[in-house]
Amino acid sequence: MQSREIHLKRRPIGTPVAEDFAMVTVDAPPPGPGEVQVRNLWMAVDPAMRGRMSDAKSYVPPFALDAPMEGPAIGEVIASNDPVFAPGDLVFSRLGWREVFNAPASALQQRDRSALPTQAWLCFAGMPGLTAYAGLMRIARLQPDEVVFVSAASGAVGSIACQIARNTGCKVIGSAGGPEKTAFLRDVLKVDAAIDYKAEPNLTKALAREVKAIGATGIDVYFENVGGDHLQAALSLAHNFARFAVCGMISQYNVTDAPTVPRNLTMIMTKRIRMEGFIALDHMDLESEMVERMTAWNAAGQMASAETVYEGIDKALDAFWGLFTGANIGRTLVGFLG
């Protein structure tokens, strides 16, 4: 059997280009002792992969050169030399960017094939779901009837955060770029108000307008994905004792000169705001609770899928580029059977 893999050939300088990568066809021998052979069905790409292409110090190690990159994937066991796994099992691994692979059983986690759509394990029941859930429930300590502002609300995590907040009985204001995405926020995610930040000359005024429009006086929770003007608007509209769960600040990642920064950081003091960064890996203990809630919400028709799908491993780099053009909505997935 053969398998195609995407390798990192060299570390990109600035924006990654096609020459930084190679698609390599390798033999996929039968699994060795204790190994399991998996055929990937879906993998996800995300912006954090750009960080791992560099060798800068971070909380995850960089990708190795001349080896397949890593990333979350859902696959099906096709052969197994481990008693726990059997052909047909659905498994999660971090061994994406490849079609077929052998791995020790310890690199695989069983997933329930019947509970949810397969790709949900990479979306609202996967790390994006855990990120949104931990940020809102543990970091921000979300309560029903609060007002929640979500930036990058059409993104992989933001789209789930909007739905968790809505399902918890909160009012949700989402921000995204462009009319297609704001329509998605309103029509699919069912937020209470949507802001097209690209169409707003002053985001603080826009947020104030939408806060008023939903009958509120401010925001209680800010789910921060963006930074800059979005953070400034959230600070301006924050109620006293608001909680800001900082999941990312994507507007600041590629800024080399003076970044766009909030001019009102002092409001952290005057409004006694708690602003707390988090990464989902620190909150794996919440995973089973999160999956249980997501499964229940999904069964009740309260979790819309939010995905942009590319078909085939030969489209995996296109999927990755798509993350940075702003075109994708929700989680960006590569379907391996396309």
Add this chain to the structure above:
Amino acid sequence: MQSREIHLKRRPIGTPVAEDFAMVTVDAPPPGPGEVQVRNLWMAVDPAMRGRMSDAKSYVPPFALDAPMEGPAIGEVIASNDPVFAPGDLVFSRLGWREVFNAPASALQQRDRSALPTQAWLCFAGMPGLTAYAGLMRIARLQPDEVVFVSAASGAVGSIACQIARNTGCKVIGSAGGPEKTAFLRDVLKVDAAIDYKAEPNLTKALAREVKAIGATGIDVYFENVGGDHLQAALSLAHNFARFAVCGMISQYNVTDAPTVPRNLTMIMTKRIRMEGFIALDHMDLESEMVERMTAWNAAGQMASAETVYEGIDKALDAFWGLFTGANIGRTLVGFLG
């Protein structure tokens, strides 16, 4: 009996000038029914009074015009028509900027004359003490053996924060402007390292150097009084899960164009930093615990006084101007018997 008072005549535009104020001599009649007559011994001035001279919305109301300003004061009861207070009692009030006044008993709080030096009730056993204590103990949840960075460390609150942290068994790095203040940090407050931020072209490098010099790898707690470059340095040197207690951001208060802001706010996420604003008024429930700790530390010779004293109510405005020239060390007090 007569009393001199400092009135606010008009709301200052920009930097306050002498013409915005008036010293007025008034009669001090005997106290009415239920009233207590107090002669102030000490009052404190602080930068927040500038805010109350304006009528911008804040968490405290603005000063009234053509009336004595308000501020923390310690005085002695000279006559009383209330059964709780007797001549000679030491009392705290918010009725500074005047020599003698009558007030209802409800405006006064008894203070123990024997436990502490009189002016300590405006300093380490007063609101600056509560501010430093609440910020470190409740907001930052300070633990022994941690590394604490304090900005504006020679200031009213910072000088106490340094000593609380030191007395709790932490290593303390303080930052202040100029060699006189850093000598004060080292010699009087006994910090482990002192940074003269005015002499450092790069505050992040300076903090990294001092962290290394005390045998540490980063900071666990940042007591934030300054903002801007100080916040940037603290973010850069923060350990994962560091806590930043935001007491103020004085570098940002008078900035009208683009403020000096941290370029590395994203570290809040990557390092999972909790940054939380607070004001002491929300933490009055800690007051008796704080006074108990301060009294014990003082008795053990572990609380140095940190005060700049102006003598006489006619020097009260000089004391206030002194806050903004950067000359004052510690709490700025006006002694009324000078």
